[in-house]
Amino acid sequence: MRAIGPEAAPDLRLPRYLQIRDDLMRRICARAWSDGQPLPAEDRLAGEFEVSVGTVRKALQVLVAEGMLERIHGKGTFVTRAFERISMMRFVRFSEEERRELPTTRCLNLEVGDGPPEARTRLGLAAREKLLSIHRTRACGKEVILSEHVWLSHKRFAPLEAYLKKESPPLLYPVYDSLCGVLVSRAMDELTMVPLPARDARVFGLAAGTPAIRIERLMTDPSEQPIEWRVSYVTQARFHYAIESR
Amino acid sequence: MRAIGPEAAPDLRLPRYLQIRDDLMRRICARAWSDGQPLPAEDRLAGEFEVSVGTVRKALQVLVAEGMLERIHGKGTFVTRAFERISMMRFVRFSEEERRELPTTRCLNLEVGDGPPEARTRLGLAAREKLLSIHRTRACGKEVILSEHVWLSHKRFAPLEAYLKKESPPLLYPVYDSLCGVLVSRAMDELTMVPLPARDARVFGLAAGTPAIRIERLMTDPSEQPIEWRVSYVTQARFHYAIESR
DNA sequence: GAGTGGTCTAGACCACGGT
DNA sequence: CCGTGGTCTAGACCACTCA
Numbered sequence: 001m002r003a004i005g006p007e008a009a010p011d012l013r014l015p016r017y018l019q020i021r022d023d024l025m026r027r028i029c030a031r032a033w034s035d036g037q038p039l040p041a042e043d044r045l046a047g048e049f050e051v052s053v054g055t056v057r058k059a060l061q062v063l064v065a066e067g068m069l070e071r072i073h074g075k076g077t078f079v080t081r082a083f084e085r086i087s088m089m090r091f092v093r094f095s096e097e098e099r100r101e102l103p104t105t106r107c108l109n110l111e112v113g114d115g116p117p118e119a120r121t122r123l124g125l126a127a128r129e130k131l132l133s134i135h136r137t138r139a140c141g142k143e144v145i146l147s148e149h150v151w152l153s154h155k156r157f158a159p160l161e162a163y164l165k166k167e168s169p170p171l172l173y174p175v176y177d178s179l180c181g182v183l184v185s186r187a188m189d190e191l192t193m194v195p196l197p198a199r200d201a202r203v204f205g206l207a208a209g210t211p212a213i214r215i216e217r218l219m220t221d222p223s224e225q226p227i228e229w230r231v232s233y234v235t236q237a238r239f240h241y242a243i244e245s246r
Numbered sequence: 247m248r249a250i251g252p253e254a255a256p257d258l259r260l261p262r263y264l265q266i267r268d269d270l271m272r273r274i275c276a277r278a279w280s281d282g283q284p285l286p287a288e289d290r291l292a293g294e295f296e297v298s299v300g301t302v303r304k305a306l307q308v309l310v311a312e313g314m315l316e317r318i319h320g321k322g323t324f325v326t327r328a329f330e331r332i333s334m335m336r337f338v339r340f341s342e343e344e345r346r347e348l349p350t351t352r353c354l355n356l357e358v359g360d361g362p363p364e365a366r367t368r369l370g371l372a373a374r375e376k377l378l379s380i381h382r383t384r385a386c387g388k389e390v391i392l393s394e395h396v397w398l399s400h401k402r403f404a405p406l407e408a409y410l411k412k413e414s415p416p417l418l419y420p421v422y423d424s425l426c427g428v429l430v431s432r433a434m435d436e437l438t439m440v441p442l443p444a445r446d447a448r449v450f451g452l453a454a455g456t457p458a459i460r461i462e463r464l465m466t467d468p469s470e471q472p473i474e475w476r477v478s479y480v481t482q483a484r485f486h487y488a489i490e491s492r
Numbered sequence: 493g494a495g496t497g498g499t500c501t502a503g504a505c506c507a508c509g510g511t
Numbered sequence: 512c513c514g515t516g517g518t519c520t521a522g523a524c525c526a527c528t529c530a
Contacts, residue, residue, distance in 0.1 A: 015499060041515060052501045057516090065311070073516050074508035188490045191437070193459065193482035211457060211482060213439065236439035236457055243489055244434045261518060287496060298520045303497090319497050320527035 020049050020059035028068055028079050029222070031181070038076030039069070067185075068222070103138040103145065105168045108203065110134055112154050112161065119151035122218055122229040130154040132161060136168075137203050147200040148232040156180060156227070173219075176227070185222040191215050191241065200233045213239045266295050266305035274314055274325050275468070277427065284322030285315070313431070314468065349384040349391065351414045354449065356380055358400050358407065365397035368464055368475040376400040378407060382414075383449050393446040394478040402426065402473070419465075422473070431468040437461050437487065446479045459485045 011019065024039075033039050040048070045056045060077060063069040071077045114120070115131030125131065132154045138146040150172065152160065159179045169175050176182040191213060198208040212233045219228040257265065270285075279285050286294070291302045306323060309315040317323045360366070361377030371377065378400045384392040396418065398406065405425045415421050422428040437459060444454040458479045465474040 017499075038515090043515095052503090054502085055500060058499085060516095071516065072509085074510075074514080076515060186490065189488065191485070191487040193485045239437070239439045241437040242435070243491070244432065245489065245491075263518075284496090289496095298522090300521085301519060304518085306497095317497065318528085320495080320529080322496060322528095 016049075016051055017055050017058040017062070020045075020051070020056060021062045023049075024059060024063060025068065025222075028063075029183075033079050036078065038078055041076065066222075103140050103170065105170050106137050106139070107164055107168050108135045108137060110161065110164055115151050119229045123151065123153060123226045125153060132157050134164065135199075138170075143238075144203050144205075145238040146232050146234050147203045148230065151229045152227065156182065172228075182227055183221055184219050184227065186220045186224070188218045188220075189215060190217075194233075196233060196235075204235055206235065211236055213241075215241075262295075262297055263301050263304040263308070266291075266297070266302060267308045269295075270305060270309060271314065271468070274309075275429070279325050282324065284324055287322065312468070349386050349416065351416045352383050352385070353410055353414050354381045354383060356407065356410055361397050365475045369397065369399060369472050371399060378403055380410065381445075384416075389484075390449050390451075391484045392478055392480050393449045394476065397475045398473070402428065418474075428473055429467055430465050430473065432466045432470070434464045434466075435461060436463075440479075442479060442481075450481055452481065457482060459487075461487075 011022070014022070027033070039045070042053050042056050042060070045060075046053045049056065060069060060071065064071060067080055069077055070080050111133050112130050113133065115133050119131060119133075123131075132152045134148075134150040134152075136148045136150070137144050138148065154161070157176070157180050160175065163175065163179055173184045176184060193211060194214045195209040196204070196206060196212040200212070201208040201210060204210075212235050215230075215232045215234065217228070217230040217232070218226055219230070221227050257268070260268070273279070285291070288299050288302050288306070292299045295302065306315060306317065310317060313326055315323055316326050357379050358376050359379065361379050365377060365379075369377075378398045380394075380396040380398075382394045382396070383390050384394065400407070403422070403426050406421065409421065409425055419430050422430060439457060440460045441455040442450070442452060442458040446458070447454040447456060450456075458481050461476075461478045461480065463474075463476040463478070464472055465476070467473050
């Protein structure tokens, strides 16, 4: 997906329908049509862009394929809200219990600072930029099943700091959208097996060095900008990861 | 993806372009165009189906989106061969070394019988149907990194039995295609951590019960029929699984 | 140059959702 | 009923590949 800046001019070398797609994308990201309000109808857009309806349709089809828009026959074309796009658990892939019932979440630590170098690299942060570091646990009943570290650009996620001091939402992605206007779009997961670090071992009540699964995740937004770096640990007994691919 | 039988008649209630898509799909599965031979050009197909070129284009676009066809500007429209679709290691995601160099594969056991009930269930096999069971190892150099059990319908994969008695190909999916005419299209993986069963422990030279990652995989063909059930074990030290999702 | 797919037009008619 | 998107047509011109 192309990155579209706020004042991007259309790339005239592109086919017209892709220029229109880029323009619409920019306006979608700028929240031009929100809260269930439909986009202008095809013929209006065709008039605005001074192309035929077919060309507008092609631009809209691309955005539908990219998951940005939904079209409802007889009603209109709508922006797919991030909350729906996540469809609750789109990127949540752990045990069955977790799927039936969201685990309770507790925030153990929340700080602003330099953070680990690896997180800075992954997020592509500038030298002076601060990082928001979050350490959370997820538990089913009384049993802690996941120890999770999240790193975010403090600049981009400034409102989150105050929010997380009061609330412990089970899922962060909808909050990224509603609070910080950040849509998540792609996840890259990497699983390895490692000895449990001491601070994570403590939350499970286990000895440091106990074998555990480490799940790294880099999330990007629709412009392919990295937005979140996450490292989770799960103990072997509770480990369950399911994925479908084509 | 809709299941298309060999003598399926088009569903007249469907839009014309989907009827055409179904018809082309049936012919693709019947190997109407193979070995890099292109499909007839758009205008030929339009003539054959007695529709306009635009309608044929729409059918072709659907098949491209489904990964069945590839279109090359100026050359033609081609069936995406399973071998390319798998892109060598599409579902094989272990260490970096393996990515650079295919692991050597050894077949330890090959038999035809009832197989385990779970494999029968997953493959949706009829009561009397026989199962082809394969136990293989994959090694980098002398170190065995994977113990792999594969179950297939013996009826559908009959030619494979004789072939595997002589050959140990590093990847089975291209053989499924070339030998048995079976295209793989979708994989569902499920990862858990379990004690190593005795027969798998032996191939690693480890004690039974050593913790290991178990990877279950159900593969389906383009008609969503299950074709392969696979259970692999990897030792914790060599475990590395990477996945991207949207 | 011949043949292919890629883009685009300016219409047509239909099916669906709400009034 | 009107306005929406869904399907389809019969062309046009362009860009790419290969002989």
